[in-house]
Amino acid sequence: MADPRDPDCLFCKIVDGAVPATVVRETERTLAFRDIHPQAPTHVLVVPKAHYPNAATLAAADPEVAAALLTEAAEVAVDERIAESGYRLIFNTGQGAGQTVFHAHVHVLGGEPFTEGLV
Ligand code: 5GP
Ligand code: ZN
Numbered sequence: 129m130a131d132p133r134d135p136d137c138l139f140c141k142i143v144d145g146a147v148p149a150t151v152v153r154e155t156e157r158t159l160a161f162r163d164i165h166p167q168a169p170t171h172v173l174v175v176p177k178a179h180y181p182n183a184a185t186l187a188a189a190d191p192e193v194a195a196a197l198l199t200e201a202a203e204v205a206v207d208e209r210i211a212e213s214g215y216r217l218i219f220n221t222g223q224g225a226g227q228t229v230f231h232a233h234v235h236v237l238g239g240e241p242f243t244e245g246l247v
Contacts, residue, residue, distance in 0.1 A: 134179040139231035143177045152207065157193050158200045160236075169239030170208040170215070174200045179231055183219040186232040201236045210238030216245075 133140040141147040142161060149161035152172055163171040176193045180186035187194040198217070205211040215238030220227040 132178045134231070137179055137231050138229055139173075139175050139233065140179050143175065153200060153204055155196065155200065158196050160200055160204050163235070167235075168237040170204075170210050170236065172201075172204045172208070172236040173233045174204065174236060175231060175233045181230045181232070182221045182227065183232050183234070184221060197232075197234050201234050204236045205238065208236075208238065214238060214242070216242060 133144065138147060142149045143159055149164075151159060151161045153160040153174075157177050158174060159177055160172050160174045163173050174197050176186055176190070176197065178190070178193070180189060183194065183197075186197075201217050202211070205215045215236055218235040218237065219233075220235075
């Protein structure tokens with residue numbers, strides 16, 4: 129079991145309430161809050177409350193919570209009314225892929241048409 133919190137981690141501080149965030153959903157083991165620099169009309173981050181550096185380490189250590197991130201992302205999409213128009217889930221993993229906060233999180237992006245993509 130990983131350390132539930134890393135005292136130097138921004139998202140651990142958000143989970144603890146030490147750093148404010150606009151929370152949109154919460155479960156026993158996950159938290160969803162709005163990204164501070166939204167890249168789309170809806171841009172929400174879903175994180176495990178326990179600290180894991182990225183999605184891969186989370187999935188290896190706790191597959192149930194890894195799956196819960198996807199379930200919660202889908203619920204966010206329904207709540208934000210983007211489930212039908214479509215949305216994108218992104219897990220940046222590693223600095224080279226643009227990860228800047230090393231606490232596992234999935235970006236939920238939607239509310240505008242995606243005309244292009246990397247894949
Ligand atoms: P990454 O680049 O690691 O995949 O995503 C980190 C995300 O966290 C970025 O989209 C960034 O805008 C967001 N972020 C950084 N600092 C804060 C903060 O203090 N509060 C919130 N709500 N989001 C943040
Ligand atoms: Zn953390």
